[in-house]
Amino acid sequence: MNKKILVTYASRTGSTTQIAEAIHKTLVKNGEEADLLLIENVNDLSPYHAVIIGSPIRKSQWLPEGMQFLQIHRAELARKRVATFTVCITMAMSNTELYQDAVRQWIAPVRALLHPISEGLFAGRLDFNKLPWTLDTLLLRITVAFGVFPKGDHRDWNAIDAWAQDLPPLLLQ
Ligand SMILES: Cc1cc2nc3c(=O)[nH]c(=O)nc-3n(C[C@H](O)[C@H](O)[C@H](O)COP(=O)(O)O)c2cc1C
Numbered sequence: 001m002n003k004k005i006l007v008t009y010a011s012r013t014g015s016t017t018q019i020a021e022a023i024h025k026t027l028v029k030n031g032e033e034a035d036l037l038l039i040e041n042v043n044d045l046s047p048y049h050a051v052i053i054g055s056p057i058r059k060s061q062w063l064p065e066g067m068q069f070l071q072i073h074r075a076e077l078a079r080k081r082v083a084t085f086t087v088c089i090t091m092a093m094s095n096t097e098l099y100q101d102a103v104r105q106w107i108a109p110v111r112a113l114l115h116p117i118s119e120g121l122f123a124g125r126l127d128f129n130k131l132p133w134t135l136d137t138l139l140l141r142i143t144v145a146f147g148v149f150p151k152g153d154h155r156d157w158n159a160i161d162a163w164a165q166d167l168p169p170l171l172l173q
Pocket of ligand 1: 010011012013014015016017056057058059060061087088089090091123124125126127131136137140
């Protein structure tokens with residue numbers, strides 16, 4: 001029997017959900033046994049040999065429910081193979097190389113809680129139709145208006161698929 005993999009994710013406007021779905025699809029297509037669950041719906045990690053955990057960035061941090069998951073399951077995650085993926089709009093900025101260091105700083109608190117064997121960094125989607133009017137989203141609109149963040153869908157499905165293809169040999173050792 002295959003060793004089972006869990007793909008779990010936090011998301012607010014669905015773009016990370018779809019990335020998690022794509023990762024799960026690639027794993028299953030390649031013959032792996034894998035479950036896909038929203039982070040709030042994970043109660044028991046015991047069936048899984050490996051866990052892939054993803055969150056978007058909001059205000060330079062993983063979503064609180066993502067961080068909470070890492071804290072709650074920290075001891076068990078330390079005994080499993082873990083990969084993380086992070087979704088943000090900074091990864092869509094033209095000089096991605098320059099900004100990757102900043103993104104890596106944002107995920108330092110994640111790394112303080114676990115030791116991922118691989119970290120995916122993916123460009124996300126900024127769709128103001130899916131966002132309410134709040135102070136945070138107003139500030140975001142301003143950064144877009146000033147050309148700091150690009151709006152629109154910048155997800156690179158080939159990069160996501162390639163990352164997922166490379167995971168099984170790392171996760172299932
Ligand atoms: C309120 C808010 C704050 C955000 N803050 C950041 C940020 O600090 N850095 C960044 O690169 N992207 C930021 N983003 C962009 C999100 O990471 C991006 O839109 C992501 O694809 C959203 O994922 P989701 O659809 O799964 O919620 C922010 C988006 C929102 C709505």
